[in-house]
Each structure stands twice: as structure tokens, then as C-alpha cells.
Amino acid sequence: MQKHYADDSLVLHTDLYQINMAEAYWADGMHERKAVFELFFRKLPFGNGYAIFAGLERVLDYLRNFCFSDSDLEYLREEVGYREDYIEYLKTVRFTGNVYSVVEGEVVFQNEPLLRIEAPLVEGQLIETALLNIVNYQTLIATKASRIKQIVKDERVMEFGTRRAQEMDAAVWGTRAAFIGGLEATSNVRAGKKFGIPVAGTHAHSLVQAYKNEYEAFHSYAKRHKNCVFLVDTYDTLKSGLPIAIQVAKELGDKINFEGIRLDSGDIAFLSKEARKMLDEAGFPNTKIVVSNDLDEYTILNLKAQGARVDSWGIGTKLITAYDQPALGAVYKLVAIENDHGEMEDTIKISGNAEKVTTPGLKKVYRIIDRENGKSEGDYIAMHDEDPASEKRLKMFHPVHTYVSKFVTNFEAVDIHQQVVKDGEVVYENPPLEEMQEHARNSLSLLWDEYKRSLNPEEYPVDLSQKCWDNKMRNIQEVRDVIQHYSRK
Ligand SMILES: Nc1ncnc2c1ncn2[C@@H]1O[C@H](COP(=O)(O)OP(=O)(O)OP(=O)(O)O)[C@@H](O)[C@H]1O
Ligand SMILES: O=P(O)(O)OC[C@H]1O[C@H](OP(=O)(O)OP(=O)(O)O)[C@H](O)[C@@H]1O
Numbered sequence: 001m002q003k004h005y006a007d008d009s010l011v012l013h014t015d016l017y018q019i020n021m022a023e024a025y026w027a028d029g030m031h032e033r034k035a036v037f038e039l040f041f042r043k044l045p046f047g048n049g050y051a052i053f054a055g056l057e058r059v060l061d062y063l064r065n066f067c068f069s070d071s072d073l074e075y076l077r078e079e080v081g082y083r084e085d086y087i088e089y090l091k092t093v094r095f096t097g098n099v100y101s102v103v104e105g106e107v108v109f110q111n112e113p114l115l116r117i118e119a120p121l122v123e124g125q126l127i128e129t130a131l132l133n134i135v136n137y138q139t140l141i142a143t144k145a146s147r148i149k150q151i152v153k154d155e156r157v158m159e160f161g162t163r164r165a166q167e168m169d170a171a172v173w174g175t176r177a178a179f180i181g182g183l184e185a186t187s188n189v190r191a192g193k194k195f196g197i198p199v200a201g202t203h204a205h206s207l208v209q210a211y212k213n214e215y216e217a218f219h220s221y222a223k224r225h226k227n228c229v230f231l232v233d234t235y236d237t238l239k240s241g242l243p244i245a246i247q248v249a250k251e252l253g254d255k256i257n258f259e260g261i262r263l264d265s266g267d268i269a270f271l272s273k274e275a276r277k278m279l280d281e282a283g284f285p286n287t288k289i290v291v292s293n294d295l296d297e298y299t300i301l302n303l304k305a306q307g308a309r310v311d312s313w314g315i316g317t318k319l320i321t322a323y324d325q326p327a328l329g330a331v332y333k334l335v336a337i338e339n340d341h342g343e344m345e346d347t348i349k350i351s352g353n354a355e356k357v358t359t360p361g362l363k364k365v366y367r368i369i370d371r372e373n374g375k376s377e378g379d380y381i382a383m384h385d386e387d388p389a390s391e392k393r394l395k396m397f398h399p400v401h402t403y404v405s406k407f408v409t410n411f412e413a414v415d416i417h418q419q420v421v422k423d424g425e426v427v428y429e430n431p432p433l434e435e436m437q438e439h440a441r442n443s444l445s446l447l448w449d450e451y452k453r454s455l456n457p458e459e460y461p462v463d464l465s466q467k468c469w470d471n472k473m474r475n476i477q478e479v480r481d482v483i484q485h486y487s488r489k
């Protein structure tokens with residue numbers, strides 16, 4: 001029978017194989033070896049030209065509380081079957097490493113580390129799954145939201161997706177990520193309370209259905225709500241919902257603020273234009289038109305092209321579920337480990353696909369910003385002991401198609417990471433969400449428009465330094481030599 005445990009700690013929010021590998025490291029006395037892991041994705045989502053990083057706050061909370069609870073240990077001992085000596089060891093495990101991360105709202109790209117973890121091997125290993133789980137989802141949703149906001153531009157966008165989200169955590173943390181990506185408000189009241197995101201909303205068809213007619217429904221709603229946005233499409237938008245909303249607003253005069261009407265079905269372009277005319281003619285030029293119904297950046301672009309008169313967009317399903325691409329595919333790879341002599345050694349993962357071969361070693365990522373125009377020339381991955389800022393003429397070349405190259409002069413090289421955990425202590429204070437959203441806006445302003453268009457954007461350069469590339473080639477050769485050595489045996 002399923003046992004009931006006292007708590008639901010997040011330490012077991014991992015794959016079994018992590019705990020099994022940790023056991024092997026520990027039993028072999030390798031667990032304390034220094035290791036460096038990087039978290040990155042290989043391909044930008046939605047065919048977009050950039051992504052917006054989100055998830056750090058939850059990652060830091062997770063690391064701060066990283067400790068097997070008594071019931072975790074009881075479960076591992078009694079239900080999974082680990083031996084007592086290993087359980088005793090797990091009792092002592094905490095996260096004691098260093099973490100370097102980009103901040104939430106940062107514009108990020110394929111194949112560059114978003115987080116770098118320098119920690120004892122066992123700790124770096126045990127946290128992999130949770131870190132990926134958090135960052136994969138939140139970064140995906142922040143990026144989708146940013147894409148939508150790029151199309152919408154100045155109008156207000158509200159997040160309406162909770163009812164369609166992949167369960168409760170996704171609704172709440174997805175809403176937060178969407179806010180970082182540029183949305184203005186959410187209908188999720190818990191997310192409002194938890195994160196301070198402005199809450200907003202209208203009413204559902206059930207209100208009209210419950211009162212059986214729009215006249216009574218709108219009047220009743222208005223009795224207790226000064227600001228009114230009436231949903232006008234329950235029966236017939238132009239013949240019933242809208243005229244009745246106008247009639248009720250006229251009857252109530254100053255008693256209410258007739259803030260808006262919402263359209264949730266039918267031809268949004270046509271209906272919004274008609275609604276605008278009717279509202280203006282009735283003397284309500286400031287009453288806004290809110291629309292919803294399976295919207296995303298594509299329908300919004302199309303509606304705008306048709307001249308739709310929309311002031312506010314409510315977006316649910318297609319944002320919160322990242323409908324057209326439900327996974328970012330970020331991975332977590334070991335890039336260096338301490339050897340028997342206490343020296344750090346690079347590690348590499350080879351693949352038949354050149355894009356999938358990892359880049360070994362301890363590295364840093366710099367955003368190369370042209371001092372003359374203030375725009376970013378690309379990101380530059382260098383070995384940790386290089387200093388690109390000191391170079392007068394920096395050669396940047398494509399990491400796979402190496403003939404694609406350019407020289408940059410008069411630039412600033414900004415390290416995109418900062419240390420967020422030092423010897424297990426969180427040393428980073430999360431800024432307010434508004435600041436993260438502003439950071440996203442500012443970091444997007446560094447990009448040329450060619451990287452920001454929603455369809456077929458230019459590929460933003462994420463290049464390797466010569467030293468980093470040479471090191472990668474050397475590592476590939478070393479692996480080949482080892483394979484040959486063993487295959488001869
Ligand atoms: N003028 C338009 N141009 C392009 N797409 C539109 C336009 N108007 C609405 N849409 C979109 O077309 C889809 C129409 O959805 P659907 O077929 O469910 O029709 P509906 O009118 O919403 O019907 P229902 O009453 O069942 O909700 C929605 O995604 C909506 O956002
Ligand atoms: O379309 P989305 O982008 O997912 O946005 C959320 C949807 O949720 C509501 O519909 P629902 O049919 O659940 O309830 P309702 O009766 O209030 O329309 C709302 O009217 C939106 O259409």
C-alpha cells in the first residue's frame with residue numbers, strides 16, 4: 001500500500017539514475033572530486049532568433065534547501081532498497097558548490113551555458129534533473145511570451161492560461177515566466193499573490209448563462225464592480241451582447257467605469273471593427289476592446305494585418321502550454337573533472353552530429369558589444385583564462401562552419417554570467433519581477449531587428465575563441481586515440 005510521508009521535499013524530484021550514479025561515485029571515493037557542469041540548449045525554440053532566460057529564482061530556492069529529509073531517506077531505504085551506509089552518507093549531502101548564471105530576463109542563445117555549476121561531482125550530478133526541469137519550462141514560456149509581445153507591441157497582454165496549463169506548478173511558474181517575457185497581467189490570483197504580478201480579468205459566459213440574459217447579468221455584475229468589462233459574445237455579439245452592454249453602461253452612467261467589452265468567438269477582425277464603431281457612436285470612445293480565443297503570435301499578426309481594433313489581448317492555451325513547441329530541450333553536460341592528481345581535466349561528449357559535440361573545459365561567455373552603435377555583434381565563448389576585452393581586433397568565427405568569420409574592433413566584452421552561489425551560499429538577491437521584465441527589454445534592445453523578427457530571423461553568432469576551438473579539437477583527437485587504443489586490445 002502507498003505510504004503517506006510527512007513532507008514532500010524536492011530533493012527526490014530527480015531521476016533514479018542520478019541517485020544510482022551518486023552511489024557509484026561515493027562507493028569509489030570519487031564523489032568529492034571537483035566537477036564542472038554546464039546547462040544549455042542546442043536549438044532556439046519556435047524558430048525564434050533568441051530566447052529569454054527564466055527560472056533562476058526557483059533554482060536558487062531549490063539549491064538553498066537541498067537536503068534529504070528523514071522521509072526521503074526512509075523511502076530510499078525501505079522502498080527503493082539502498083543500503084544503510086549509503087543512506088547515512090546521503091543524510092550529510094548539501095549543495096556546497098559555486099553557481100554562475102545569467103540573470104532572469106537575459107537574452108540567451110543556442111549552445112551557450114546558461115548556468116555553470118562548479119561543485120563536488122556528486123552534488124553537481126544530483127541536481128541535474130531539477131535544474132533542467134525548472135529552466136527548460138520557464139525559459140520556454142518566457143520566450144513564447146516575448147515573441148507574442150514583439151508582435152503585439154503597445155497593447156496590453158494578459159495571461160489567461162491556468163485552466164489549460166500542464167497542472168498547477170506550470171500555471172503559476174509559467175505565468176511568472178510570461179511576465180518576465182513581457183506580459184502585463186495574469187488572471188491567476190495565486191500568481192498575483194505569490195509574485196506580485198498585476199491581476200486582471202473580465203467574466204465568463206457562465207455569468208450570462210446563470211442570469212439567462214445579458215441585461216440582468218451585466219447589471220448584477222456592475223452592482224459590485226465599479227470597473228466593468230462585459231463579455232458580449234454569449235448569444236449574438238452585434239445584435240445582443242454589445243447593444244445591451246452599451247444600454248447598461250448608459251443606464252448606470254457614473255456609477256460604473258465602462259472599461260471594456262470582451263470578444264471570445266467569431267471573426268475577431270470584423271467584430272472588433274464593428275464594436276469600435278458602435279462604442280464610439282454611443283459615446284464610449286475610451287471603452288476598450290479585449291479579445292481572446294486561442295490566440296498566439298500568428299493569429300495576432302494576422303488580425304493586425306486585417307486592421308482589427310484591439311486594445312487588450314487575453315492569451316491562454318497557446319502561451320502556457322508552449323503549444324507549437326512544448327520542450328526547449330536544454331541539457332546538462334559535464335565539461336571538466338578533477339583527475340587523480342588533483343588537476344582539472346576536460347571532458348567531452350562526442351556525437352556523429354557536429355552540432356551536438358560538447359565544448360569541453362572551463363569557459364566564460366562574453367557578449368561583444370560594438371561601442372559605436374551599442375549593438376551586440378554576437379556572443380563569444382572563451383576559455384576561462386582568456387581576456388577578450390584586452391584584444392584590439394577580435395576574430396569571431398562560426399563554431400561549425402568555421403569559414404564564416406569576422407573581425408570586431410572597438411568593442412566591449414561583457415561577461416554574461418554572475419556568481420549566484422558561493423560555496424553553497426546563495427549570494428544573489430532576486431530583483432523584483434518588474435526589473436527582470438525591464439532587463440529583458442533592455443537586453444533585447446542590444447539586438448539588431450534582424451534577430452528579433454518572428455519569421456526566419458538571422459542566426460545570431462555564438463562563436464568560440466580560437467583557443468576554445470583548438471581545445472575542443474584536441475579533446476576530440478584524444479577521445480579518438482583512446483577509442484583506437486581500446487579497439488586494438
Ligand atoms: N479575422 C480572423 N482572422 C484569423 N483568425 C481569426 C479571426 N477571427 C478569429 N480568429 C481565430 O480563429 C479561430 C476560430 O476559432 P473557432 O473555430 O473555435 O471559432 P469560434 O468562433 O471561436 O467558435 P466557438 O464559438 O466554438 O468558440 C480562433 O483561434 C480565433 O482566434
Ligand atoms: O483561448 P485561450 O487562449 O486558451 O484563453 C483562455 C480561454 O478560456 C476561456 O474560455 P473557456 O471556454 O474555458 O471559458 P468561458 O466559458 O469563460 O469562455 C476564455 O474565454 C478564453 O477563450
Ligand SMILES: O=C(O)c1cccnc1
Nearest residue numbers: 160187200201202203314
Ligand atoms: O478574465 C477573463 O476574461 C478570463 C480569465 C481566464 C480565462 N479566460 C478569460
